[in-house]
Amino acid sequence: MAKSSEPSTTVWDRFLRLAHWVLAVSVTIALVTGFFGGLPRLWLHLIVGVAALVTLILRLIWGFTGPSSARFISFWPTPRGVLAHLKSEDGRHLGHNPLGALMVFTFLGTIAALAVSGALSLGGVYKIGPFAADGFALGDLAGEAHELLAIAMVALIAAHLGGVIFESLRHRENLARSMVTGNKPSRAGDITPLVRRANIVLTVILALLVLAGGSAGLVGLAKRPIAGMPVATAPLVAEECGACHMAYPASLLPAASWQHLVAGLDDHFGEDASLDADTTAKISQWLSAHAAENADTLPAHAFVTPAPSAVGQITATPGWQALHKDIAPETFKRAPIYTRANCLACHKDAEGGRFSPLALSIPALPTSSPN
16 A cells, blocks of 8 residues: 555545536436335436436536546547556556546446436336336336346446456555545656546536436426326226226226126126116226237236236236235235225325335334233
8 A cells, every 4th residue: 555655646636526426426326226225216226327327417417517537528438548558558547547537438428328228218108207208118128227237237347346446456545535635655657647627617607507407308308298098997997896996997908808897797796786777888898998018118018918817907917916925925914905906005006006116105013012
């Protein structure tokens, strides 16, 4: 490590260090909640994702207006520079070395790609945010890309930490500490960044313009009409079906399953729920017209394929089983859920058919009161 008698110099400015650690913390939390948090932690995933995106934007601006070591022009990597560094032919860099610079740009690009793919997935699949009108197919594809990018980010973090350890040992200095203090040992022969002064006024102006313009653009995108959303349950359907149980949105089953259910009302899950012919025909027609084939929500796409042995049973569909596979069977038996068919116990927007993950709350296990 660096000798205590060595002179030091400030290399990393305060904002660069703050941005570095905000990105490190927010990306780490986003990865943990994304891989292990599930839908109940989506709100935290979104918060840290927005924090990372805003920090990324400010860091990009700082890369053009900040001081010496922060400016991209000071450490723009070239193939020749990276190769020379790999061969140890270039000496010690006081700022980013070529390999570290390559890692910086890769990190920034990956974070940007994660933000875009995450927003597209959130909009297309869950109908939340500025891209809610862009369709389930695009959102589903973006979700797959988001997962692959997240795995790539884990690999980048591992490579970055390995590089920090290697360079610290190679040059006998603590690179992690320098990103806290901002100071590094100054030695003869160091390759120093180009001298530049920070332009604070320009930074603030650009940040306000970019953030305000971007926010306005996203709000405009969010106002677009969303096709394929579930429609409100017809009064007749709500009255007749809701008399015995929750009036399930028509988008939760395909038309064939609804027709099968209505045709067998005389033996409706062990009960006689028969209605007059006219009412039966109207209910069947309405449910079929607004069935899963005509909706673009996640439940509609997931439940459109019925279980062959249980046609008309939502909780038996392969899609329902897949979406709930991580929930312990006993959870559905405890109060206030009691049954898998009680969607409203966990999904506060179940009657509207949206099933937003932000409206999902699995009731906690009741605590026993002392006698």
